Amino acid sequence: MIYFDNSATTRVYKAAADIAVEYMLNLYHNPAAAYSPAVSVERAVSLSRQRIASYMKMDSSELIFTSGGTESNNIALSGALGARRDKCRIITTAVEHPSVYEPFLAYKAKGYDVVIIGVDSTGRIDEDAFIAALDANTGFVSIMHVNNEVGSVNDISRLYRAVKQRAPRAIFHSDGVQAFVKMPSVNCDMYSFSGHKLYAPKGVGGLFIKRGTPFVGGQLGGGQENNLRSGTTNVPSIMALDTSLEAYMKSHSENTASMLSVKTRLYNNLSSIKDAILNGPSIEESVPYILNMSFLGVRGEVLLNSLSEKGIIVSTGSACAARHRGKNRILTAMGIRDDRQDGAIRFSFSPENTVWEADIAAQAIEDSLKMLRRFRRR
Amino acid sequence: MERVLLVRYTEIHLKGLNRPFFEQKLIDNIKRALYGIKANVEREQGRIYIIGISDDVFDEAIERLKRVFGIHSISPAYAVDKDWDTVVATALSLIEKQVALRENLTFKVFARRSDKHYFMNSDGINRELGHLVLERFPSVRVDIHEPQIKLSVEIRDKAYIYAEEIPCSKGMPVGSSGKATLLISGGIDSPVAGYFMAKRGIVLSAVHFFSFPYTSDRARDKVVELTRLLSSYAGNIKLFLVPFTEIQEAIYENCPSKETTVIMRRLMMKISEMIAISEGSRALITGEALGQVASQTLESICATDDAVRIPVLRPLIGFDKDDIMDWARRIGTYETSILPYEDCCTVFVPKHPVTKPVLEDIRASEASFDFSDMIDRAIEKTEALSVKYSDPKAI
Numbered sequence: 027m028i029y030f031d032n033s034a035t036t037r038v039y040k041a042a043a044d045i046a047v048e049y050m051l052n053l054y055h056n057p058a059a060a061y062s063p064a065v066s067v068e069r070a071v072s073l074s075r076q077r078i079a080s081y082m083k084m085d086s087s088e089l090i091f092t093s094g095g096t097e098s099n100n101i102a103l104s105g106a107l108g109a110r111r112d113k114c115r116i117i118t119t120a121v122e123h124p125s126v127y128e129p130f131l132a133y134k135a136k137g138y139d140v141v142i143i144g145v146d147s148t149g150r151i152d153e154d155a156f157i158a159a160l161d162a163n164t165g166f167v168s169i170m171h172v173n174n175e176v177g178s179v180n181d182i183s184r185l186y187r188a189v190k191q192r193a194p195r196a197i198f199h200s201d202g203v204q205a206f207v208k209m210p211s212v213n214c215d216m217y218s219f220s221g222h223k224l225y226a227p228k229g230v231g232g233l234f235i236k237r238g239t240p241f242v243g244g245q246l247g248g249g250q251e252n253n254l255r256s257g258t259t260n261v262p263s264i265m266a267l268d269t270s271l272e273a274y275m276k277s278h279s280e281n282t283a284s285m286l287s288v289k290t291r292l293y294n295n296l297s298s299i300k301d302a303i304l305n306g307p308s309i310e311e312s313v314p315y316i317l318n319m320s321f322l323g324v325r326g327e328v329l330l331n332s333l334s335e336k337g338i339i340v341s342t343g344s345a346c347a348a349r350h351r352g353k354n355r356i357l358t359a360m361g362i363r364d365d366r367q368d369g370a371i372r373f374s375f376s377p378e379n380t381v382w383e384a385d386i387a388a389q390a391i392e393d394s395l396k397m398l399r400r401f402r403r404r
Numbered sequence: 405m406e407r408v409l410l411v412r413y414t415e416i417h418l419k420g421l422n423r424p425f426f427e428q429k430l431i432d433n434i435k436r437a438l439y440g441i442k443a444n445v446e447r448e449q450g451r452i453y454i455i456g457i458s459d460d461v462f463d464e465a466i467e468r469l470k471r472v473f474g475i476h477s478i479s480p481a482y483a484v485d486k487d488w489d490t491v492v493a494t495a496l497s498l499i500e501k502q503v504a505l506r507e508n509l510t511f512k513v514f515a516r517r518s519d520k521h522y523f524m525n526s527d528g529i530n531r532e533l534g535h536l537v538l539e540r541f542p543s544v545r546v547d548i549h550e551p552q553i554k555l556s557v558e559i560r561d562k563a564y565i566y567a568e569e570i571p572c573s574k575g576m577p578v579g580s581s582g583k584a585t586l587l588i589s590g591g592i593d594s595p596v597a598g599y600f601m602a603k604r605g606i607v608l609s610a611v612h613f614f615s616f617p618y619t620s621d622r623a624r625d626k627v628v629e630l631t632r633l634l635s636s637y638a639g640n641i642k643l644f645l646v647p648f649t650e651i652q653e654a655i656y657e658n659c660p661s662k663e664t665t666v667i668m669r670r671l672m673m674k675i676s677e678m679i680a681i682s683e684g685s686r687a688l689i690t691g692e693a694l695g696q697v698a699s700q701t702l703e704s705i706c707a708t709d710d711a712v713r714i715p716v717l718r719p720l721i722g723f724d725k726d727d728i729m730d731w732a733r734r735i736g737t738y739e740t741s742i743l744p745y746e747d748c749c750t751v752f753v754p755k756h757p758v759t760k761p762v763l764e765d766i767r768a769s770e771a772s773f774d775f776s777d778m779i780d781r782a783i784e785k786t787e788a789l790s791v792k793y794s795d796p797k798a799i
Contacts, residue, residue, distance in 0.1 A: 325750070331617030352744070398617075401653065401751045404661045 028338045028383045032223075033174055033204060033316055033374035039225040039273050042266035046227060049262040057259050058248060067261055074268035081271065082211050082234050090251040091264055094231035095203040096125035098218035099168075101244055101255070102199040102233055103129045106166050106216070107138075108242035114165030115139040119151050120359035121175075126168050126201055127355075139163070148307040149178035149360050157188055164193040171205035171212060175356045175372055176306025177316030179205075182212035197239055203231075207271055208282070208315065215239045221263065225270040225376070230263035274377075281377040286314035288379045293317055295388030299395065305362060305370055317373040320366040321391070324398045329371060332394040338387050341372045405494065406483045407462060410564060411452035411469065414476040415576060427452075429577035429605075430474045436639065437468045448560070449518060455483070466570060471637050473603045474577035479556070481566035486522065491563045492536055495555060498567045499537050502553055503544060510547035511537065511567075515557040522559045529557055573603065578639050581605030584687040584717060585680035587672065588612050588643075590627045593691030593720055595634050595737040596728050600719035601689050602638035609683050610634075610641055610791075611676045613648040618751070626743055628791060633737050636793040644679050645787045648672070651778050652752050658773040662758045665699050667770050670711035675779055677712040679786070687715045693723050703760040710763055 029037070055061070057068035075086040082089075092098045103126070107116070118130050120142050134140035143156045151169055160167075167189055171182050182200045189198050199216040206219035216239065220231040235241050235254070247256030274281060293309055296302050301322035306312050321329060326342035333340055357367045373387075413430060427447055434445050434452065443457045443465065457465050462480070469478055482498070484490045495513075503509055515529035524532065533555070534546060558564040586598040588610045598608050612627045624645065635641045651671055655664050676688050692700045699708075709716055720728055732738035 327620065328617050328751075331620050335617060394617075401656055403751045403753065403755060 028379075028387055030373040030375060030379065030383075030387065031339050031341045032376040032379075033372065034341055035222045035228065036225045036376055037378070038222075038227055038266065039270045041273055042226055042270040045269045046262040046266040049265050053261075057261060058250065071259060071261060071264055074264055077268055078232065078271060079234070081207050081275065082217060084234050084236070087252065088237055089232050089234050090255050091260065092231050092233055092255060093229055093260075094222070095123070095201070095218055095220035098220070098231055098233035099123065099125040099199075099201055099203075100129055102216045102218060103133070103166060103168065104244055105235075105241040105254070106197045106199070106239070107133065108244070109240035110165055112163075112165070113138045115141060115159075115161060115163045116166040116168075117141045117143060117156065117159055117164060118168045119143050119145060119156075119170065121145050121149055121173055121356045122168065122170050123174055123201055123203065126170070130168070145178075145359050147361050148311070149173045149176045149356065150307070151180050151185070153185070153188075156185065157192065160189060160192040160196070162193065162195075164189075164196040166197050166199065167193075168199040168201065170201040171217075172202075172209060172313050172316075173306070173356065174204045174316075175354075176318040176360070177204075177312035178307045179209065179311070179313060182214055186212070186214045204313070204316070207274060207278075209313065221267040221270070224267070225274060226267040227263050230260055230267050277377070282314055284377045285375040285379065288375050288381055288384050289314055289317050289373070291381045292373060292384035292388055293319075295384060296391060299392055303366060305357065305360070305366075315375045317375075319371055319373075320362070320369040321371065321395055322365050322369050323402055324369050324395060326368060326370050328398060329369070329391070329394055332398060333387075333390060336390045336394070338390050340387075341374075342370060406455065407457070407459070408481050408483045408564070409454040409457065409465065409469070410479045410481045410566065411454060412476045412478070413452070413474050414574065415474075426474070426577060426580050429580045430472075433472050433474065433577050433579065433639070434469065437472045438465055441465050441468075470570070470572050472577075473573050473575035473605065473637065474580070475572040476574055477569050477571050479566040479569050481556075481564045483562045483564055486519070486559060486563045488524070491557065491565065492533065494563075494565045495533055495557065496537065496540055498565060499541060499544065499553075499555065502567060503541055506552070507543070509541075509544045510550075510552045511544060511555055512546060512548050512551040513537070513555045513557065515559070517559045519559045519561070529559070533557065573637070575603035576605030578602050578605060578637075579607050583607045583609065583683065583685040584689050585676055585683060585685040586610045586689040587676055587691075588627055588631060589691070590623055590630065590741070591691070592732045592738065592741040593693065593696075593728050595630045595691075595741065596731045596735065597689055597691035597717075597719050598634050599637055599731070599735050599737075601717060602634070606638075606689075608634070608638045608641050608689075609644070609680070609685060611644045611646060611672075611679055613646045613672055613675075615649045615652050615752075616647070618649065618652070622743075626740060628789065629740050630737055631789075631791040632793055633735075633740060635791050637735065640793075641791045642683065643789045643791050645789065646675055646679075646782050647785050648782060651775060651782060654773060654775065654778060656752055659769045661754045662756055663761065663766055663769050664752065664754050665757045666704055666707050666761045666766055668752070669699055669704075669708045670766070670770060671775060671779065673708055673711045673716070675782060677714055678779075678783060680714060685714075687717050688712065689717045689719070691720055691728075692718045693720045693725065693728065696725060698757040698759045701759050703762075707761045707763055707766050710767070 053067055055064040055067050057064055057071050075089055079086045079089045116138050130140055141159045144152045169180055172179050186198050189196050198214045200214045202217045203220045215236045217234040222228040243254035245256050250256050303320045305318040330342050354367055431445055441461050444455050446453045482494050484494050513530045513533045515526040517526045553567045555567050581604055584606045586608050588594040602608055610631055614624050631641050631643045655667050659667050
């Protein structure tokens with residue numbers, strides 16, 4: 027099987043799975059308990075927290091573990107707004123992941139002044155419009171670091187400086203689920219990440235909250251995670267997360283180079299196919315692990331099914347909803363429509379992928395297209 | 405004091421000499437529905453009594469029986485000794501529960517005496533028991549015409565006393581009307597059509613056509629799930645999954661585009677008929693409603709029926725879409741039907757389908773290409789699944 031859907035989820039590193047098993051079978055004690063085995067578990071978690079925080083150049087006290095990206099994104103918004111009384115302006119982009127976008131819509135329904143900023147044709151935020159929208163009443167900003175569908179990158183640190191100049195009271199959050207450790211760290215008030223996108227198990231992730239950021243925790247109970255997110259510490263998953271991140275970081279530059287070579291090879295192979303169009307930024311400007319292309323004249327879903335039959339796993343840019351032909355919000359915001367939107371496919375890579383796989387996949391796509399393009403609605 | 409379920413059935417009474425056959429079918433279906441629950445099912449004088457159900461699964465048993473076709477209504481009853489004091493005490497305790505539930509309760513007593521040796525006749529029981537209730541509960545009144553509760557007392561081998569009548573699915577016992585084969589698409593209509601025919605006593609099998617890669621594995625799973633939900637009413641259903649891609653592509657390449665839908669449906673009907681006959685089915689069932697889409701005009705229906713010899717039953721033919729959706733919600737298939745993986749084979753749907761196909765033209769277009777090898781291959785590659793409803797609570 028050729029797995030090109032690593033932005034959906036990844037295979038857990040063996041070493042990470044092993045350490046999780048160790049913490050389930052042997053070192054299973056509750057780190058909040060008083061006896062010495064529990065204390066050593068607590069120390070291990072604390073070391074992991076330090077190491078993971080260091081990838082963000084932040085202190086371990088500024089990282090809380092969560093169940094993953096969705097929870098981190100949700101509580102970033104609710105925690106920041108919970109610390110304020112007024113219904114302030116809150117700003118995000120048109121291409122955020124649903125775990126950011128949907129909570130914004132929910133706050134809009136509650137009467138908050140929600141501003142959604144558009145993007146350019148490559149999926150990057152329209153910076154001029156964003157800066158124009160910042161005012162003294164702005165309380166919260168959320169801009170994704172790397173777009174999950176087309177791999178465009180926002181310059182979070184620069185946007186952060188702009189926010190601090192124009193709206194000093196605003197809290198700046200960035201969804202880093204598709205970026206954390208794979209891209210250079212950025213400066214902002216809050217930053218979300220997810221374990222299973224990074225070769226760790228599902229159900230673990232984190233939220234960085236810069237010291238001094240007003241934040242009200244939501245989940246009440248035993249007071250874990252600095253009293254901001256109660257719940258028994260998910261020790262096996264946290265230890266696995268630490269292990270997978272450490273392994274990834276050890277070969278960071280090789281990993282980046284390897285994924286870039288696979289992506290470039292696949293793109294070069296595919297770009298010779300008739301009516302194959304790159305979506306998002308150029309190969310050099312987008313992240314090395316996401317490639318989004320449209321193949322005109324074929325529904326992405328159909329091509330996906332055809333490829334999966336050949337053992338090649340990809341994802342569609344657009345969710346196929348035959349009866350209410352669901353538009354893809356991200357591609358629509360980028361000005362990509364109709365046939366080009368319907369035929370979009372996302373390829374996303376891990377360091378385990380090879381150039382050989384890129385060649386096999388490209389050939390398979392060419393074959394499938396030859397077969398499928400015979401049929402057009404008439 | 406034993407709790408029993410008293411099961412009433414209606415139409416079976418009409419079936420004259422066949423009555424024992426229908427009653428036995430119903431009893432078999434009741435036993436199957438109660439699988440895993442310890443109970444004795446007994447038939448007596450136009451009623452079915454289910455006895456020996458333990459209290460912890462009593463409500464569960466009622467829920468399951470609500471899905472059994474052929475049952476008109478059920479009443480949870482107390483079966484007690486015929487001794488008059490016991491009858492009175494049981495009846496009063498039933499009324500007491502109802503008084504606690506609502507104010508200004510109205511009632512009437514409805515006694516029946518099959519045991520003609522009983523010391524009091526029906527009328528006597530009505531008057532005597534009514535009097536005792538009024539004496540004991542001053543707030544309660546009698547209403548002969550529209551009582552809120554009917555306190556029923558049946559004197560048989562024992563006295564059966566009840567106040568509640570739970571309406572059920574009605575219809576005919578599944579298996580009392582033979583077999584038919586449902587064309588199931590994954591949409592809203594076909595499961596409802598299957599429901600209605602099962603309700604008339606039909607044993608269902610089902611045929612689904614899939615066109616991978618134009619339809620996905622999830623669309624296939626969805627049809628299996630819809631069949632499973634339907635089988636909670638209809639009993640086990642044999643589901644045939646027919647690979648249709650090759651035929652669909654051949655229609656596209658060889659037939660006029662505006663006629664492709666009609667020809668596709670004709671070929672689906674033909675394949676379904678072959679499967680139906682091999683299964684002992686006497687008819688096909690579809691979820692068509694007249695005029696709903698281009699392929700459901702009277703002309704299109706004539707053109708598709710022409711492809712088969714066995715009758716095509718269309719229980720929804722006169723339904724509005726809204727009503728079909730309401731039924732789908734009632735029987736619990738709607739939420740699954742609207743899952744969005746239905747079909748990505750929109751490339752095969754003509755932009756301008758013929759709404760009034762001329763039969764001769766359709767026959768000629770279809771005859772211009774020999775589909776028979778492809779049909780044989782499709783049947784050869786058909787997968788058959790036995791879909792069984794297992795109650796999640798029973799696991």
